[in-house]
Amino acid sequence: MRIWATAALLESGWARDVSVEIGADGRIASVAQGDAGGRARADAAVEVLLPAPGNLHSHAFQRAMAGLSERRGPGTHDTFWTWRDLMYRFLAGFTPEEIEAVAAFVQMEMLEAGYAASAEFHYVHNQADGTPYDDAAILARRIAAASETSGIGLTLLPVYYEVGGLDARPLAGGQRRFRTDLDHYAAILEGAEAAVRALPGDARLGIAPHSLRAVPSAALAELVTWRPDAPLHMHIAEQTGEVEEVRAATGKRPVEWLFDTHAVDDRWCLIHCTHLTEDERRALATSGAVAGLCPITESSLGDGIFDGAAYLAEGGTLGVGSDSNIRIALSEELRTLEYSQRLRDRHRAVLATAERSCGRRLYDEALVGGARALGRDSGAIRQGAFADLLALDAGSVHLEGLAGDDLLDAWIFAGDDTLVRDVWSAGRHLVQGGRHVRRDAIEAGYRKAMRKLKETL
Ligand code: ZN
Numbered sequence: 001m002r003i004w005a006t007a008a009l010l011e012s013g014w015a016r017d018v019s020v021e022i023g024a025d026g027r028i029a030s031v032a033q034g035d036a037g038g039r040a041r042a043d044a045a046v047e048v049l050l051p052a053p054g055n056l057h058s059h060a061f062q063r064a065m066a067g068l069s070e071r072r073g074p075g076t077h078d079t080f081w082t083w084r085d086l087m088y089r090f091l092a093g094f095t096p097e098e099i100e101a102v103a104a105f106v107q108m109e110m111l112e113a114g115y116a117a118s119a120e121f122h123y124v125h126n127q128a129d130g131t132p133y134d135d136a137a138i139l140a141r142r143i144a145a146a147s148e149t150s151g152i153g154l155t156l157l158p159v160y161y162e163v164g165g166l167d168a169r170p171l172a173g174g175q176r177r178f179r180t181d182l183d184h185y186a187a188i189l190e191g192a193e194a195a196v197r198a199l200p201g202d203a204r205l206g207i208a209p210h211s212l213r214a215v216p217s218a219a220l221a222e223l224v225t226w227r228p229d230a231p232l233h234m235h236i237a238e239q240t241g242e243v244e245e246v247r248a249a250t251g252k253r254p255v256e257w258l259f260d261t262h263a264v265d266d267r268w269c270l271i272h273c274t275h276l277t278e279d280e281r282r283a284l285a286t287s288g289a290v291a292g293l294c295p296i297t298e299s300s301l302g303d304g305i306f307d308g309a310a311y312l313a314e315g316g317t318l319g320v321g322s323d324s325n326i327r328i329a330l331s332e333e334l335r336t337l338e339y340s341q342r343l344r345d346r347h348r349a350v351l352a353t354a355e356r357s358c359g360r361r362l363y364d365e366a367l368v369g370g371a372r373a374l375g376r377d378s379g380a381i382r383q384g385a386f387a388d389l390l391a392l393d394a395g396s397v398h399l400e401g402l403a404g405d406d407l408l409d410a411w412i413f414a415g416d417d418t419l420v421r422d423v424w425s426a427g428r429h430l431v432q433g434g435r436h437v438r439r440d441a442i443e444a445g446y447r448k449a450m451r452k453l454k455e456t457l
Contacts, residue, residue, distance in 0.1 A: 002019060004042035005049035014403070019041075022424070026201065028384065028385055052117075052424070053319070053371075054116065054370035060107070060122075062324045063326075064090070067326075080239050102449055104446070106325050107154075111151070112417065113420060114420040115423075116153055117153030117202070117374055120156055149442060153376060155206055155231060159180075159209075160215055162219055182222060230267070231375040232267050233271060234271065236258065238271075259280070269292045278310075284311070285314035291318040291369070295337040296336050305340045308340075312361075312365070317368060319373050331417055338358055363412070367380065393418075393434070398410045
């Protein structure tokens with residue numbers, strides 16, 4: 001198929017009258033600019049065409065908890081840890097059917113927000129009482145099945161989760177649904193790999209040791225040797241409590257310990273780099289690894305603020321993820337990242353450079369970091385890359401009279417994701433006129449799942 005755009009953001013910058021031809025393999029076959037006559041031959045004509053980024057971190061099932069965690073717990077402060085207790089209780093009601101229905105809905109919302117692909121950090125493996133399913137990978141298969149329904153480009157990251165802390169305490173309560181050992185994990189990975197292979201060719205499998213809290217160092221040393229070409233994601237330094245726990249057990253901070261122990265390179269994506277020293281930040285910035293940031297969730301959970309200004313100045317790579325999925329909003333994710341820097345530094349336009357506006361810089365970073373973290377050949381309108389594309393609503397009042405990077409700034413800082421009109425994931429035209437093509441059925445499945453889940457609370 002052929003898409004024609006009045007204006008498009010190419011690798012070389014903004015271009016006019018752009019034709020993009022997409023092959024049957026979902027990749028961009030050719031890009032031509034200055035092709036005013038191409039409009040007549042196009043299957044779809046749009047005003048503003050952008051590469052669509054990948055969402056680098058999601059726990060799909062947590063979407064069902066959105067709005068249920070805004071009351072204070074019994075202590076003086078409500079914290080990440082009380083939120084986590086609610087999440088564990090909530091989890092007990094999920095059967096494979098609900099996992100799939102909620103995941104399909106979440107993926108649909110991601111597409112409607114402008115994400116073409118998603119890395120699912122999938123850590124619910126067992127039955128509610130902790131007993132493994134006969135098919136170890138059944139829930140991973142359900143995530144893959146959801147992506148078949150939604151059409152999103154999936155990077156499936158089955159999670160390894162063995163213990164409840166650095167002291168190797170056993171998992172308790174809701175955590176037992178996550179429990180793996182190396183044999184069990186190998187079975188999950190094998191099943192997940194088969195499910196991914198049955199999806200379109202842009203789907204990927206990765207490895208995800210949950211965190212230094214949940215994965216003993218010997219298991220981590222083993223896991224990094226498995227599927228060495230696959231993306232590898234891990235939670236790293238979200239909470240000060242977790243930093244202290246790692247320091248008490250190892251004498252080092254999480255990022256410091258990781259870099260002293262492992263060869264961290266561009267296959268790694270470290271999720272929540274909230275609490276880093278300058279040395280840790282510099283090591284990460286020069287490693288090629290991606291800092292996986294989730295600004296809306298990190299705000300929601302009161303985690304802290306990532307030092308984005310210094311990290312980018314040191315050449316670091318970052319991308320964004322919707323994590324807890326309390327709110328799935330690409331433009332807001334980027335805006336929240338920039339605003340967190342402004343509130344801390346009491347400056348404006350912190351992440352802008354001399355050449356690039358704030359919106360352009362944030363968007364470029366999300367494209368590069370998202371593609372690298374997902375192990376996905378995308379992130380640019382370029383011949384050979386997967387056709388992950390989005391079109392903005394040029395008729396929106398927010399974009400009136402604007403062109404170039406001002407369009408991105410207006411979308412991210414003044415508008416919202418209702419400006420996203422069309423989204424293609426590896427050439428699949430899934431959002432049309434602002435709406436996912438299967439929204440009615442997916443939404444009905446989600447409502448049904450939510451009614452059932454609420455009864456079990
Ligand atoms: Zn997470």
